[in-house]
Amino acid sequence: MLKTNRPSALVLLAVLILFSLAKPLSKVPNILFVISDDQSYPHASAYGCRGIETPGFDRVAREGVLFHTAISGSPGCSPSRASLLTGRYHWMIEHAGTHASKFDNKFATFPDLLEKAGYWIGYTGKGWGP
Structure with a gap:
């Protein structure tokens, strides 16, 4: 006959209940910060430039943010x-x-x-x- 340890089973059950009631950790946003050297405003296909294909940049523009106005500090x-x-x-x-x-x-x-x-x-x- 199989014997069970009731206190251990109760502790395990309590731990499982506590974990199920715990709030999930807040998800922090992903941040992709890109600085391109010597790239002018229109030189990406997301801006309609036909001579340059930038599929990775275009995906970020579609799924994230695409700037249309920016001011340079210097x-x-x-x-x-x-x-x-x-x-x-x-x-x-x-x-x-x-x-x-x-x-x-x-x-x-x-x-x-x-x-x-x-x-x-x-x-x-x-x-x-x-």
């Missing part, structure tokens, strides 16, 4: 990227706002803040500067 590429990454005007971030591309640790960037919040961060291409 006429230079590195200062503009530094402004985007820090959320500050380029003149507020010292050398990070110049073509020197040196970020002082006192200026947090969005990727740094997202990583501290538990996001997985990755990059490809120009990872050495803003």
Whole structure:
């Protein structure tokens, strides 16, 4: 005859009930932040450009967000990227706002803040500067 351990069975049942009543963890949104070097506004097929095919970009545009108006914080590429990454005007971030591309640790960037919040961060291409 098979004997059961009633206290263990009751504990297991209680644990299963508690887990079934627990609220699921809130799902955080996926964030894809792309900065393209030397790409002008219309040069993606999502914008109607016929000479260039950008299927990956087009999918993001369809399923996410496609900008139609954007303002640059600076006429230079590195200062503009530094402004985007820090959320500050380029003149507020010292050398990070110049073509020197040196970020002082006192200026947090969005990727740094997202990583501290538990996001997985990755990059490809120009990872050495803003």
